[in-house]
Amino acid sequence: MPASARPRRPSLEDVAARAGVSRATVSRVVNGATTVDSTIAARVDRAVHELGYQPNLSARALVNRRTDTLALIASESDTRVFGDPFFSRIVQGATLEAGAAGMQLVLFMPQERTELERAERYVRSGAVDGALLISQHEADVRLPETLSRAGVPVVIGGRPFNEDLDVPFVDNDNVTGGRLAARRLVAIGRRRIGTITGSKDMTAGIDRLAGFRAELGEAFRPDLVEQGEFTQDSGLAAAQRLLERAPDVDAIFAASDLMALGAIQVLHRTGRRVPEDVAVVGFDDIQVAASAAPPLTTIRQQTALQGRAMVRLLLARTRPDLELPPLPGLPGPATASHLVLPVELVERASA
Incomplete structure (x- = not known):
């Protein structure tokens, strides 16, 4: 023609x-x-x-076919991204690793479908060399597949919903973390153990509950489960519902430290002592966990390392020419299809 x-x-x-x-x-x-x-x-x-x-933004990089820019897409509100220590640590880790490779990050926080589509168009236009996806919800399940089909290198933070999808990911061992929390509460003699779950449309929330349930076995009580959304306010509300329904609960595992802090607020407000009356275990080991009243027993995950590892996996696919120093703590090579970082129990006064 x-x-x-x-x-x-x-x-x-x-x-x-x-x-x-x-x-x-x-x-x-x-x-x-x-x-x-x-x-x-x-x-x-x-x-x-x-x-x-x-x-056609890639025209800016016609000489080397690179933009030296990576997109970081978090499907959350700006309040959540900038207010939740989980996000600040993963962004910090990703920024440090990208900077060490002479690259930069551009952050997207789409909440509505139109915002997500706009971010997708930008990434597909050639304006970036690859994309890091964090805080994936079930509604976003098509995004990594769409970007991969378009030839955009992608790494997911967390276990993807569609594990048949050939997209690398970096996760923390959420199942083991849930097990460790349950094991600790049983070991200190608690028998009426409730839990405040994370969002059920996120694999982190699903996996932490699965580990907790598996470790308790027959002692697991479905009637002592309340759903939260990984925020302090949701933990407070969930703890109120749990205590109204089961006032004799003697332990709570909250699937994030922020929710655990919300639960402790309710326990203090209702005259319950922590840990004498109700023991509490959180998940994350954010900075304020150690200075809480009482200091919070929690599951430590390596969020900053997760951000760095995500960039490493992406660079291994987009810039194999780069010679980067070893990154301590990785449980496998950056060329692996996925990495699962170990977690550990941090014992403090709350349980």
Whole structure:
């Protein structure tokens, strides 16, 4: 087909005309800027979809075919990402490792479907060399598969829902962590052991509950299970529900330290002593766990190392030419299909 007969690719100007905005506004939206009014951004996104516009950002890197940029996608609110120590530590680890390789990270925090689609378009456009996906929810299950099919190197933080998908991942040993928590509470003589689970649409929450249940065996009580969302407020609310239904509970395993701290608030408020009346075990070993009242017994996971390991796995696939120093603590080579980092029980005064 002669060039004159080929359909013309939509341009930024075409999108701007369709959306009724300036070319500069379109450029900011397709490049992932968060400063554009949400109503205007939605109009631009609709015009991009209707016209089939695809930015060719990789033209900036035609010489070496690299951008030296990685996308970090966390499907959470900015309040959660910047307020939960889990995220700050994993971002810190990923940033350190990327920086050591002369690369940078661009952070996406999509919450709505349109925001997720915008992040996906940006990553697929060639603006980054690969993507790190953390805090994956079941609703996001298609994203790693879509990006992989588009030829974008991807590494997932956590066990993926679809384990048949050929995408590398780095996880902490959540099943063993749940087992260690249950084992500790049984060892100190607790018999009415409740649990506040993590989100049931995330594999971390599923796996921690599975380990806890398996370790307790016949002593596991389904009626002493309450669901949380890995936040302090959700832990507080779940503990209230649990104590109203089972006031004689003598131990609580919370699937995150933030939820454990929320549970301790409720226990103090209702006149229960920790650990004399109710022992509490958390999960994460965030910085404030050691200074809680009382100091929190918890399962330590290596979140910063997880972030670094995710970048290592990605670089092993995108930059095999790089010679990086060994990364202590990795349970396998960076060329492995997945890595599961060990966890450990940290005994403090709460249990």
